Amino acid sequence: MVVAADRIRSLNKYEKTILLALERGMKRYSWVPLEQLKTATKLSESEISYRLSRLIAWGMVRFNPVPYDGYSLVFGGYDTLALATLTRKGTISALGTQIGEGKESVVYDALGLGPVAIKFHRVGGRSFNSARLNREYMPEEGHCPWLIASKKSAEREYLALTTLHPAVSVPLPIDQNRHTVVMSLISGQNLNRCRLDAPGEVLDEILENVQKAYRAGVIHADLSEYNILMEDGKCVLIDWPQWMETGHQNAQAILERDIDNILTYFQRKYRLSCDREDAIRCVTG
Template structure:
């Protein structure tokens, strides 16, 4: 769950300054030493202690005694910084209910200029090492906290959506701040939960969208029935943080896997036997 809205609204300017200082300093420290944080914020020891106590009570900051006394920003704090920035920019006005959850994200409705969707990227403890291995935007070594990995993931997805829209049927990208992507609301249901009366036209449309993305130099990288939204008239390809350029050395293998995943799903659920070679030719030729 993202941080409760009332917590974001109740943040004092001093508490925002502490969160921003931790965000900056955590690029150097896993746990920011108290003296370093005190120097960065220019607060007295009593003021800093009081504000840190409030932030820890709201689960925005964590404290650790070993190997030294230090503090770290956690996702509630990072959520607060992103939501505060998006609200000040006028992108969003209110946060609504959760509408989806994945391995590395949570998705919520929100109000902006109408209904929009907020996707909170959360590259967590279990997925962090695999993300470091698989994704080009992750540093090979050094300090990269999960919050910054999540920010990189969000930027990757936002960049893909900007490149693909409107040629490919994807959500309209509206804004991005830190680990949060704001996009247009997509109607319909997840393909994995749909019961299509006419599945073949939807399969054809998915492949056509994969082709258009390929022509724009992008391979999805994680395409399956869980990353497609459908109604009876249209489909949308979603979840793009793992995309690769077609010049990537493994692009052909990744594209083949994307296509195979979709073909196997339609064969398993709807009995459609679509030859892989035919599907691949439709995408790349």
């Protein structure tokens, strides 16, 4: 799913220049005209054509001939630019294997100063492939909704992690670039895949963390057994891009939904009953 790390290392400097020019061009065009690329990169047409054909073959760029020859960055190219920046900054030195995939992201392990996790946000990726977006139609603002939405999503997740860490048990935020977030690698299993020895203690610990986040002004808004990792018997709350401020008009309902998800899970799997109103009062009190 993510372009291979050795491909990124072997990227020629012209190819990198073209990817960067495309990234800038996509603020104005959904398909960047060849002429625009020539002006922006100052490369000859034959050099650009050759480099573009390689970038297309590697799944970093797409070509559209109608109504003019235009090129567009795709996730593979955006991943490459982010990884190149993170590597240059020394945040990561090697990309490992895929460790997770959700509706709107892929997660890899990687080597930084220590083992890290890198989450590539993929918002709007599927609809981008649809005919509707391939045609003329684009929203008024921004010619590249998937790129903007994925970047915003990563920035938002990073903001949550920096706000909450270390008061709340979340991964340590390490760096953020474009549509990616680099954080500490949690070695453990998602809660839904665990069989807990002391479920009551874990439930208390989760609610305590929900309370601490609430006190910091943050509601998770997608809390469930899938977004909690268990590391050495301790819970770590992950997956924060959709977090909501406690001052939001729907805050109470969203918080209650988060709490309900967790209580229902423990009730169903461990037959653990916990009074709903008590739990809500404990979190908000």
